[in-house]
Amino acid sequence: MGGREVNKDLQKERQKCTFDIAEMTTIFYGGPQKNFNRKKRDSVMLIGAEEFSKDIPDDYLSHKELYEDGIKKSVAIFSLVRQMQREGFTSISDYRDALSGLLGSAVLRDGSAIALHYLMFIPAIMNQGNEEQQTQWLPRAWDFNILGSYAQTELGHGTFIRGLETTATYDPATKEFILNTPTFSSYKWWAGGLGQTVNYCIVVAQLHTKGECHGIHSFIVQVRDEETHLPLPGVKIGEIGPKLGLNAVNNGFLGLNNVRIPRTQMLMKHAQVLEDGTYVKSRNSKLNYGAMVFVRVVIVFDMINYLIRAITIAVRYSAVRRQSQLKEGEPEVQILDYIMQRHRLFIGIAASHAYRIIGSKLWDTFHDVQEQLVGGNLDRLPELHALACCLKAVCTSDITAIVENCRRACGGHGYMRSSNLPTLYGMVTAACTYEGENNVLLLQTARFLVKTWQQIDKQELTPTVSYLKTANVFADKWVNSVDGIIHGLQVVAAGKIKSCVENMKKRLDSGMCYEDAWNTTSVQLVAAAEAHCRVIIISTFHEEVSRLLPTVSELLRPVLEQLVELYAVYWALEKLSDLLLYTAIEKKDVESLQYWYEELLREIRPNAVGLVDAFDIPDIMLNSTLGAYDGRVYERLMEEALKSPLNAEPVNSSFHKHLKPFMQGKL
Numbered sequence: 001m002g003g004r005e006v007n008k009d010l011q012k013e014r015q016k017c018t019f020d021i022a023e024m025t026t027i028f029y030g031g032p033q034k035n036f037n038r039k040k041r042d043s044v045m046l047i048g049a050e051e052f053s054k055d056i057p058d059d060y061l062s063h064k065e066l067y068e069d070g071i072k073k074s075v076a077i078f079s080l081v082r083q084m085q086r087e088g089f090t091s092i093s094d095y096r097d098a099l100s101g102l103l104g105s106a107v108l109r110d111g112s113a114i115a116l117h118y119l120m121f122i123p124a125i126m127n128q129g130n131e132e133q134q135t136q137w138l139p140r141a142w143d144f145n146i147l148g149s150y151a152q153t154e155l156g157h158g159t160f161i162r163g164l165e166t167t168a169t170y171d172p173a174t175k176e177f178i179l180n181t182p183t184f185s186s187y188k189w190w191a192g193g194l195g196q197t198v199n200y201c202i203v204v205a206q207l208h209t210k211g212e213c214h215g216i217h218s219f220i221v222q223v224r225d226e227e228t229h230l231p232l233p234g235v236k237i238g239e240i241g242p243k244l245g246l247n248a249v250n251n252g253f254l255g256l257n258n259v260r261i262p263r264t265q266m267l268m269k270h271a272q273v274l275e276d277g278t279y280v281k282s283r284n285s286k287l288n289y290g291a292m293v294f295v296r297v298v299i300v301f302d303m304i305n306y307l308i309r310a311i312t313i314a315v316r317y318s319a320v321r322r323q324s325q326l327k328e329g330e331p332e333v334q335i336l337d338y339i340m341q342r343h344r345l346f347i348g349i350a351a352s353h354a355y356r357i358i359g360s361k362l363w364d365t366f367h368d369v370q371e372q373l374v375g376g377n378l379d380r381l382p383e384l385h386a387l388a389c390c391l392k393a394v395c396t397s398d399i400t401a402i403v404e405n406c407r408r409a410c411g412g413h414g415y416m417r418s419s420n421l422p423t424l425y426g427m428v429t430a431a432c433t434y435e436g437e438n439n440v441l442l443l444q445t446a447r448f449l450v451k452t453w454q455q456i457d458k459q460e461l462t463p464t465v466s467y468l469k470t471a472n473v474f475a476d477k478w479v480n481s482v483d484g485i486i487h488g489l490q491v492v493a494a495g496k497i498k499s500c501v502e503n504m505k506k507r508l509d510s511g512m513c514y515e516d517a518w519n520t521t522s523v524q525l526v527a528a529a530e531a532h533c534r535v536i537i538i539s540t541f542h543e544e545v546s547r548l549l550p551t552v553s554e555l556l557r558p559v560l561e562q563l564v565e566l567y568a569v570y571w572a573l574e575k576l577s578d579l580l581l582y583t584a585i586e587k588k589d590v591e592s593l594q595y596w597y598e599e600l601l602r603e604i605r606p607n608a609v610g611l612v613d614a615f616d617i618p619d620i621m622l623n624s625t626l627g628a629y630d631g632r633v634y635e636r637l638m639e640e641a642l643k644s645p646l647n648a649e650p651v652n653s654s655f656h657k658h659l660k661p662f663m664q665g666k667l
């Protein structure tokens with residue numbers, strides 16, 4: 001469809017844009033160097049993508065064909081990744097961006113069965129393997145000579161990992177571990193790529209040695225022969241079946257019956273089993289959970305890719321689509337002129353910037369803490385865990401809601417698979433569950449916050465919670481500004497944590513045990529953790545944009561400021577009941593916040609298309625009939641419809657077989 005004229009309304013929108021789109025793109029992707037790397041990487045990846053864009057849409061493939069097609073595409077893409085690695089494109093964040101940029105695109109539309117090899121198998125060995133293990137396994141893994149997965153969740157347990165039932169029992173006579181899934185509920189379930197794709201996997205199991213159980217540890221287990229790919233003796237393996245989305249990921253199940261692996265295949269960076277079976281404890285048992293922390297951090301980064309696609313599709317479509325008259329006798333308006341449409345969509349643009357910034361910050365914090373861990377300092381691990389948990393939860397929940405709003409904002413056409421919005425929804429909603437169900441993760445953050453509150457006067461607070469000491473100072477006045485809103489939300493978070501602690505104390509005083517008091521208070525605890533997370537996201541967004549402002553052009557400055565304001569005011573209005581409960585906000589302040597918000601929706605309107613163009617997503621990555629750069633929506637919808645195999649014959653055989661006899665009363 002290249003070379004066709006761009007839709008007139010979109011052309012006009014682009015002429016209206018008040019800032020330099022290329023400058024915004026550079027800012028969004030973190031500066032000139034990072035943006036250059038992104039473009040270079042995308043151009044390599046697009047070579048692979050172009051080839052596949054001519055294939056028939058995968059919607060018409062059977063489940064088996066979808067898998068086979070997915071493997072063909074994954075192999076083509078990961079060959080390019082391997083090529084980039086060999087050319088020295090080696091930073092882990094480059095891989096992260098390369099891979100997450102492709103998932104949900106025209107190529108790896110419904111995920112990839114190889115992604116988990118990169119996302120969890122390799123990081124687990126890097127984080128939890130000792131030096132010899134890294135030397136032994138990583139070169140082959142980086143080169144894809146072996147493919148791995150991560151099998152932690154079981155049929156019976158996902159959240160409560162201390163309750164996992166798979167066992168690894170050490171046999172000093174042979175210096176081996178014997179792995180078993182002794183019950184039906186202990187079958188590993190869900191691991192990505194495990195079904196038919198990988199030949200190795202990290203298995204998380206209860207370690208038994210010298211007659212004692214030492215809790216869960218990770219083991220490298222070979223599940224298929226490297227040559228024939230047949231399952232090894234004692235290994236029962238398969239795929240778990242169709243899901244709401246991510247159907248190319250080949251999630252699998254695994255049963256183990258007396259499978260023996262060498263002692264050296266327990267990941268031993270933190271805890272060890274010596275040859276005679278002596279167990280050497282880790283400095284902190286939670287270091288074994290390192291792979292999960294890493295993935296939670298990556299997820300925050302990864303989700304932005306789906307968010308910017310969804311919002312690009314919905315905003316461009318809203319500029320092209322005309323429906324109904326605003327005023328009698330006038331032409332039908334672009335649906336972007338309806339304020340409710342802007343209310344639905346502009347928060348998605350602002351959120352893209354906010355999450356991009358907080359995602360980078362979290363990634364940097366992760367690396368700082370990792371370095372400290374290597375040096376033996378574990379002090380910041382609880383804070384990192386609490387931060388990664390709440391950001392993963394809030395970011396995936398918010399993005400899921402926004403993507404669904406984008407779909408609804410596109411009316412009926414948004415429901416078409418060819419819009420790509422349903423697929424994007426499938427990808428983001430999965431992230432609310434995997435790597436820790438969101439409520440469970442918010443409760444982990446709440447646990448940290450409650451502990452912090454209880455020790456607030458006794459210790460210096462770590463950076464992300466230091467506001468708790470000062471929050472109440474601002475409780476008696478309200479200022480309608482971004483700073484004012486941030487202070488207000490800090491007061492809310494502090495107030496909610498305090499109220500949780502007080503309510504729990506009341507319950508404890510009345511004789512309830514701690515666990516029951518915690519469970520009874522958990523609606524409030526989840527809300528407190530969310531409130532804390534909102535403070536972090538909004539304040540980081542504000543601080544980072546304020547730092548950037550002096551470095552950007554005069555034309556871009558107000559646009560960035562509008563996005564920060566919109567984000568802050570939107571969340572202030574969403575959390576009005578909390579603000580009314582905990583701060584000095586009054587009716588008149590609320591009315592002026594509402595007015596401010598409506599003004600922002602008006603001010604951002606002329607730049608809406610420019611703002612999504614600045615995400616600079618090639619059409620192949622967008623993979624959408626509604627969102628392409630040229631805006632030729634109706635032609636694309638018809639072209640896709642005509643690809644349906646049902647349209648290839650004038651009369652379908654089911655007419656003669658079933659319909660006709662039924663209609664004639666013969667059936």
Ligand SMILES: CCCCCCCCCCCCCCCCCC(=O)SCCNC(=O)CCNC(=O)[C@H](O)C(C)(C)COP(=O)(O)OP(=O)(O)OC[C@H]1O[C@@H](n2cnc3c(N)ncnc32)[C@H](O)[C@@H]1OP(=O)(O)O
Pocket residue numbers: 092095096097099100103111115116118119150152153158159160161162192286287289290292293295298302381382385434435436437440444447448
């Ligand atoms: C190269 C990159 C390539 C990038 C590509 C990007 C593309 C992305 C594409 C995505 C494709 C799809 C991928 C899908 C991946 C999904 C994989 C999984 O789900 S796998 C399966 C994932 N499964 C899950 O996520 C399961 C979720 N469940 C859990 O994480 C845990 O069981 C639990 C945390 C809920 C409780 O654990 P429990 O042992 O009962 O703990 P207690 O409650 O008793 O608390 C005890 C103490 O421990 C502390 N602490 C806890 N955790 C940590 C930590 N991580 N650290 C530090 N500390 C931690 C806690 O604070 C507390 O401290 P204190 O107060 O005592 O001081």
Ligand SMILES: Cc1cc2nc3c(=O)[nH]c(=O)nc-3n(C[C@H](O)[C@H](O)[C@H](O)COP(=O)(O)OP(=O)(O)OC[C@H]3O[C@@H](n4cnc5c(N)ncnc54)[C@H](O)[C@@H]3O)c2cc1C
Pocket residue numbers: 116150151152153156157158159160189190191192246251430433434435436437438439440443
């Ligand atoms: C697409 C996808 C890919 C996945 N990939 C992998 C993979 O590669 N490897 C792997 O090992 N696993 C994988 N998983 C599994 C995933 O990590 C688990 O599904 C997740 O951790 C939740 O566990 P569960 O399914 O057992 O839910 P449950 O723990 O049974 O949760 C069910 C409900 O109970 C609530 N609940 C449970 N415990 C608590 C608690 N302590 N306090 C309050 N509420 C609680 C939850 O909030 C939830 O509402 C994947 C899952 C999905 C959907």
